[in-house]
Amino acid sequence: MTAPRYAHRHRAATSDVATRERLIDAATEQFAEFGFRRTSVRDICRAAGANVAAVNYHFDGKLGLYKEVVSRAIQAMRETTRALIVPDPALPADERLRHYVRAYVPLIAAREAQVQGGRAGWIHKLMRHESAEPTPLAPWIADEVVKPRVRHLSRILAELLGTTDDDPRVARCVISIEAQCLSYAPNKFRECALQGWPTTTTQIAAAAEHIADFSLAGIRQIATEHQPGA
Amino acid sequence: MTAPRYAHRHRAATSDVATRERLIDAATEQFAEFGFRRTSVRDICRAAGANVAAVNYHFDGKLGLYKEVVSRAIQAMRETTRALIVPDPALPADERLRHYVRAYVPLIAAREAQVQGGRAGWIHKLMRHESAEPTPLAPWIADEVVKPRVRHLSRILAELLGTTDDDPRVARCVISIEAQCLSYAPNKFRECALQGWPTTTTQIAAAAEHIADFSLAGIRQIATEHQPGA
DNA sequence: TTGCGCATCAAACATGCGTTTGATACACTT
DNA sequence: AAGTGTATCAAACGCATGTTTGATGCGCAA
Numbered sequence: 029m030t031a032p033r034y035a036h037r038h039r040a041a042t043s044d045v046a047t048r049e050r051l052i053d054a055a056t057e058q059f060a061e062f063g064f065r066r067t068s069v070r071d072i073c074r075a076a077g078a079n080v081a082a083v084n085y086h087f088d089g090k091l092g093l094y095k096e097v098v099s100r101a102i103q104a105m106r107e108t109t110r111a112l113i114v115p116d117p118a119l120p121a122d123e124r125l126r127h128y129v130r131a132y133v134p135l136i137a138a139r140e141a142q143v144q145g146g147r148a149g150w151i152h153k154l155m156r157h158e159s160a161e162p163t164p165l166a167p168w169i170a171d172e173v174v175k176p177r178v179r180h181l182s183r184i185l186a187e188l189l190g191t192t193d194d195d196p197r198v199a200r201c202v203i204s205i206e207a208q209c210l211s212y213a214p215n216k217f218r219e220c221a222l223q224g225w226p227t228t229t230t231q232i233a234a235a236a237e238h239i240a241d242f243s244l245a246g247i248r249q250i251a252t253e254h255q256p257g258a
Numbered sequence: 259m260t261a262p263r264y265a266h267r268h269r270a271a272t273s274d275v276a277t278r279e280r281l282i283d284a285a286t287e288q289f290a291e292f293g294f295r296r297t298s299v300r301d302i303c304r305a306a307g308a309n310v311a312a313v314n315y316h317f318d319g320k321l322g323l324y325k326e327v328v329s330r331a332i333q334a335m336r337e338t339t340r341a342l343i344v345p346d347p348a349l350p351a352d353e354r355l356r357h358y359v360r361a362y363v364p365l366i367a368a369r370e371a372q373v374q375g376g377r378a379g380w381i382h383k384l385m386r387h388e389s390a391e392p393t394p395l396a397p398w399i400a401d402e403v404v405k406p407r408v409r410h411l412s413r414i415l416a417e418l419l420g421t422t423d424d425d426p427r428v429a430r431c432v433i434s435i436e437a438q439c440l441s442y443a444p445n446k447f448r449e450c451a452l453q454g455w456p457t458t459t460t461q462i463a464a465a466a467e468h469i470a471d472f473s474l475a476g477i478r479q480i481a482t483e484h485q486p487g488a
Numbered sequence: 489t490t491g492c493g494c495a496t497c498a499a500a501c502a503t504g505c506g507t508t509t510g511a512t513a514c515a516c517t518t
Numbered sequence: 519a520a521g522t523g524t525a526t527c528a529a530a531c532g533c534a535t536g537t538t539t540g541a542t543g544c545g546c547a548a
Contacts, residue, residue, distance in 0.1 A: 047495080047496085068534080068535065068536085069535080069536060069537085070534085070535080070536090078496085079495095079496060079497055079498080080497095080498090080536090080537090081496075081497075081498090081537080081538080081539090082495085082496075082497095083536090083537090084536080084537060084538075085494095085495070085496080086495090089536075089537075090536065090537090158447060159445065159447040159448070160390040160391070161390070161391075162446045162447050166446065166447050166450065167450045169447075170447060170448075170450045170451035171450075171451075174447075174448075174451035174452075175451055178451060178452060196464070197468070199452060199454065200464075200465060200468040200472075201468075201472070202452075203438070203441055203442075203452070203465075204438050204441075204468070204469065204472050206441070207437040207438050207440070207441030208433070208434050208437050208438065210437070210441075211433055211434075211436070211437030211440075212433075215389065216392045216396065217388060217389040217392050217396050217399075217400060217404075218389070218404075220396065220397050220400045221400040221401075221404035221405055221408060222404075222408060222429060222432075222433070224429065234426070234430075235430060235433075238427070238430040238431075238434070238480065239434065241476070241479055241480060241483065242430075242431070242434055242473075242476035242477075242479060242480055243472075243476060244479070245475045245476045245478065245479030245480075246471070246472035246473060246475045246476040247472075248475065249471055249472065249474070249475030250468065250471060250472055250475075253471065277525080277526080298504080298505065298506085299505080299506060299507085300504085300505080300506090308526085309525095309526060309527055309528080310506090310507085310527095310528090311507080311508080311509090311526080311527075311528090312525085312526075312527095313506090313507090314506080314507060314508075315524095315525075315526080316525090319506075319507075320506065320507090
């Protein structure tokens, strides 16, 4: 007559994922939304319908759970990186750069951290938090996510500048391009500083086009300047 | 024979600033270093040699103290903004842009939050935290600090593009330039992603020069493109 | 049936936080 | 001398956090 004491068993029957998986899902969403520090274990467990102790039992603590989430992010991110890198490396370098920017900016500007359904905006939200307030996992993420993209951009820019990867102008151009792309990440502070901050899909697309035009002209200019004495 | 119970009185005699002022100084340093959220009242009071209750007594809470710090930041910032805006508005627009970038980037890249001694890098560290994790004071700071600079840049860019302030291309170019400047802010995440991140004064100066060259070429390119039908 | 390991639970623990309290000493006025 | 307001103090309050504990039910092997 009384309610069953182990109701979670019945819930697990309706949604047939183990507690572990439900915790990872809930954690992914919340870590992406609020970052590691501002996300509480209790909130994750409430969202997952699990006990507070479950995180320590399954993941040996909050950081362990975060590590699991980041691991999956890195795994999923490999696909995203492939989407950023144009399939045909024989295309002209400026076209490869355009492809990168056009694919990258909408991901950066994504406002929803939906875990399901392909559009993996949550990964970039997570990385943004990691950049603003690094955790012990920051070097790992930087290695696995940022460095491959930087390498890709560096190759393109070395080609466009007619120089080699280690030319400091390459690094500076990479920074300029990455900075412009990242600047379209949702940010309350910038939004109230510049009214009319781009939000719609077409505005974001226009911004990407702007970045490509702007940067390609900038690169051509830099290419004409003093190449450092080899 | 016993130690005097009100030793702070003696300390106040050696450094003749009131507790209030010492609190503001300590708070400025810590808020700039760690941001509002990650700074604790207890740490501020310890650094100021004051009692934990002093913050509530003098400033009516942590946020009140932060408000005082931000108020002084905004006041000091007006000078900085003047330094960014070239004295002679009759100079060509590209020279005014170069002056802005050359003065701005070293401030952004400042690593020490020294409150004393002119070089007010702490203000930009504080603003960076406010941008990453906005407090209720964010709109105020945005109004007083960011908007004047955006207006200044917008005027320059409207002139360079041969258009008016409300042209969306102006806003996009402003974002591109601000993004590049801000990207040289100290950031552990980027530093471990790109080895050889610029840190020395000469590297920062070279970065500023790069941003100016890169952006002026980009602007010229954007100027040739479709001006939206007036 | 017994025993063992696994997963879960409610409850408590330890810590850190911003804030409040009530007492106390001092400077100054009346 | 008595009274008053200001500034400071140690201590505690209330809350949120990550983590730990010991008990409980369950499935399964011996």
